[in-house]
Amino acid sequence: MNNETLDLILERVVPLVPAQLWQGWTDATTLKKWFTPAPWITTEAEIDPRPGGIFRTVMKGPDGERNEGAGCVLEAIKDTRLVWTSALLPGFIPQARPDEGFFFTAILEFESVSGGTLYRATARHENAVDAQAHAEMGFETGWGAALDQLVALFA
Numbered sequence: 542m543n544n545e546t547l548d549l550i551l552e553r554v555v556p557l558v559p560a561q562l563w564q565g566w567t568d569a570t571t572l573k574k575w576f577t578p579a580p581w582i583t584t585e586a587e588i589d590p591r592p593g594g595i596f597r598t599v600m601k602g603p604d605g606e607r608n609e610g611a612g613c614v615l616e617a618i619k620d621t622r623l624v625w626t627s628a629l630l631p632g633f634i635p636q637a638r639p640d641e642g643f644f645f646t647a648i649l650e651f652e653s654v655s656g657g658t659l660y661r662a663t664a665r666h667e668n669a670v671d672a673q674a675h676a677e678m679g680f681e682t683g684w685g686a687a688l689d690q691l692v693a694l695f696a
Contacts, residue, residue, distance in 0.1 A: 547672050549664045549680045555692050556624040559658050560635040565691045566590075566623050566649055572598070575694050576684035581606075595631040611636075615646070623649045628667075635687035658690035660688065 543550065555562070565571050569586035575599045576583040585599035587656045597611040613629035616622060628644035638644065648663040662684055666672040 542664070544668045547666045549666075549672060549676055551660075551681060553660050553685075553688065554654060554657050555660050555688065556657040557692060559653055559659075559696050560579065561648075562651045562658060562660060562691070563620045563623070563684065563696045565694070566669045567617070571694070575690035576687055578602075578683050579690070588614075588616055589631070590619075590623060592616060593632050596625040621651055623647075643667065643674060643681045645671070645675065662688070 544658075545593075557559060561575040567588050567606060569588050572586045572588065574582045574587070576598060581600050583598055583600050585595040585597070587595050589595045591615060594614040594617070595611060596614055598609070600608045608636040610627055612625045612627040613631050613633055614623070614625045615629075616624040619686065624646065626644065626646040628646070644667055646665045648665060649660075650661040650663075652659040653662075664672075664675060664677060664680060664684075
């Protein structure tokens, strides 16, 4: 169930099979090739796609900026659904709220349809202020550009 106040959603039919999307999100080597919209790059990734597992990335910007984040996988259904949150560390350990930024839970769903796979990425937030901040950071543009890079990787 989606909440218009808390959820940002990117939904698109892509010319990939669910297994390719699953690989893109759960294989660290593959994820580093597409995850961060250019000109940023993902320099490190660690993913253990099982409940309690880690989802960690390090991204670097063209001017030396660095963004590192670690979260916890909540649900992993191969080729179908991956859910992780930045509010927890691996092993379901709560982590301190960041001084800047916000927590969110990523819900990634892959459904076979005519023409490929319906890809749905939901970023669920604690409150409307955080959802709005994420939207203003460029959620739709950034996550859409990253998805384009993932599709191109398998093209």
